[in-house]
Amino acid sequence: MTNPLFYAKILLFGEYGIIEDSQGLTVPYSFYKGVLKFSDLQSDFDKESNSSLLKYASYVHHLELPEKFQLDISHFEKDIENGLIFDSNIPQGYGVGSSGALVAAIFERYSKIKYVAEKISKAELMELKQVFGTLESYFHGKSSGMDPLICYMNLPILIENRDTIDKVSIPESQAGKGAIFLIDSGSTGETAPMVQIFFEKMKTEGFRKTLKEEFIRYNDACIDAFLKKDMNPLFRNLKSLSTWAFKHFKPMIPESIYKAWKKGIDSNAYYLKLCGSGGGGYILGFTKDYAKAEKMLKGFHKEVIYRF
CATH class of the missing domain: 3.30.70.890 (GHMP kinase, C-terminal domain)
Structure with missing residues (x-):
């Protein structure tokens, strides 16, 4: 099993405003990351993670996702039986996308059609955002899908309004006083x-x-x-x-x-x-x-x- 890392995200601008159609700018943050992997489930952390994935799989099982974004649920459930966990140091409840990274990792691993982030079109970005919103709603009651999208793309994203998002390049970080x-x-x-x-x-x-x-x-x-x-x-x-x-x-x-x-x-x-x-x-x-x-x-x- 290949183990792609999924990084945390930071919404630099747009908190609450994006609900009301303001712009938003969000960037990946590689200090925190998570990865799906197998475990012998000896530690309490691993047991709890595996159990949480089982509950989540039950939720996903009953979702009706669009044809092009279907997940291989039986494969997901089989991996959970075999000790799958999400090993993450992303702090929960800190606003840096802990559930977003998990959703992105699951989609990357189990989506029936594989996507390449750099080749995803602007229209597909919006479709993906909706699908991720459905997948992440389990954790927050209602989700815009933005957090998992950022974690999945691992690129800065400019939210222009609620109907338009696009990949964007930000000025490079460089040594300075600021x-x-x-x-x-x-x-x-x-x-x-x-x-x-x-x-x-x-x-x-x-x-x-x-x-x-x-x-x-x-x-x-x-x-x-x-x-x-x-x-x-x-x-x-x-x-x-x-x-x-x-x-x-x-x-x-x-x-x-x-x-x-x-x-x-x-x-x-x-x-x-x-x-x-x-x-x-x-x-x-x-x-x-x-x-x-x-x-x-x-x-x-x-x-x-x-x-x-």
Whole structure:
């Protein structure tokens, strides 16, 4: 059995906004990864993983997937009997795509038709996203399919709107003072409750208006500036985005991060934003001077994911 690795993903921009048709930009993150492999099921981790796959196979068995994206379920179930596990160091509840990598790995291994990521057309990307949404709904109640798609493609993806996504190239990471980094909030977050809070907020006209007129505008401007590597407008819009989120997404910001979030806005030393749905897990940071930001964020575990 060949063992392709499936990496975590990071949604740089677009959290919640992509539900309402904003742009999104997501990139693979190779620090965390998962792989399907066989085990003698001696450890508790392996036993639990194998048992979880068995429950998931039962769910997939009853799905009606399009002809070109059918899975060989009997092969999947037979492998589970023989000790199949998903060996992953991707933290769950951290917004970096743990279930997305699992779904991508299963699709890669058991899809009856084999696809080559670089040759998948724009139209097929949308079809795949829908199929992955169905496959991942088991874990989140409702899934856009975006996380497994990123993990499967292992390429940066630009979400232009809910009907259009495309592969995109991002400026290469290079040694410099600036950085994009992750901060560990110290707690896990659950997607479903956070999304529920968002939909409750969407019931009020004022929130819908500010999301559309402010959040989406700042978000899309950040993506445009980042892809052009235009740092001044990027950081100007990041400050607006971070300030907006501090005001309107407060329930999604882990309490351990409140003061640090505000300190970044007030000092202009760095700006924080949600990484995924929030509530816990990782928070994303952007700074023009990482050495300075690191000192100001002493006490937090941080990981640099991109330098400029």
